[in-house]
Amino acid sequence: MAGDGAKRPYRMSPSARQARADRLEAAARAVESAALLLFEDRGFDLVTVDDIAAAAGISARTFFRYFPAKDDVLRGVVRRRAQAVAAALAARPPDEAPMRSVRQAVQEVVAAEDSTDVARWVRVVEASLYATRVMLGVSVLEFNGVLAEFLGARLGEAPDDLEPAMLAVAAGAIILAAQTRWYLRGGDLAATISDALTVIDTVIPGGSGTRE
Structure with a gap:
């Protein structure tokens, strides 16, 4: 003792x-x-x-x-968004249509971001082929992983099963494309992404079936 x-x-x-x-x-x-x-x-x-x-x-x-490295400065932006979206998805009503939950969670998170910082990040990434490749990899591994986890749980499947995995990839790609569209055309980033996600709003079982 x-x-x-x-x-x-x-x-x-x-x-x-x-x-x-x-x-x-x-x-x-x-x-x-x-x-x-x-x-x-x-x-x-x-x-x-x-x-x-x-x-x-x-x-x-x-x-x-x-x-850990210079690349991680850019990765941090994706990781913060992924973590915030994961928390927002966890707070969505369990009986809500899955893609509506994704739309609402992403819109909530993006609306809270500084659009000036997002625009600067997009300019930096699109100006460097290397940075573009790095960010695409991070998006697939981290952000899309969050979406696949959520969609898999809602659909009663594993995150790497075909349906949740492919829907996560589709949603992630739409978000990136909508972000680029916003960067080129202006407007409200959160609304642009939300509107773009209505493209797959009715694809999965339990989808809303209508566009708001």
């Missing part, structure tokens, strides 16, 4: 852990913003980690605390 003077291991309270996570997230977002401005100005392929660190006022070592 340890003596009375033995030190107990320090355990961070839940509120302290959340505050620390919030600080790290804010710091990472500041680095991301600095990086996106550089990517937009110089092109993704020409900007180095040292460039980003200098623009953000941090060291390269500190940069790697937030992002």
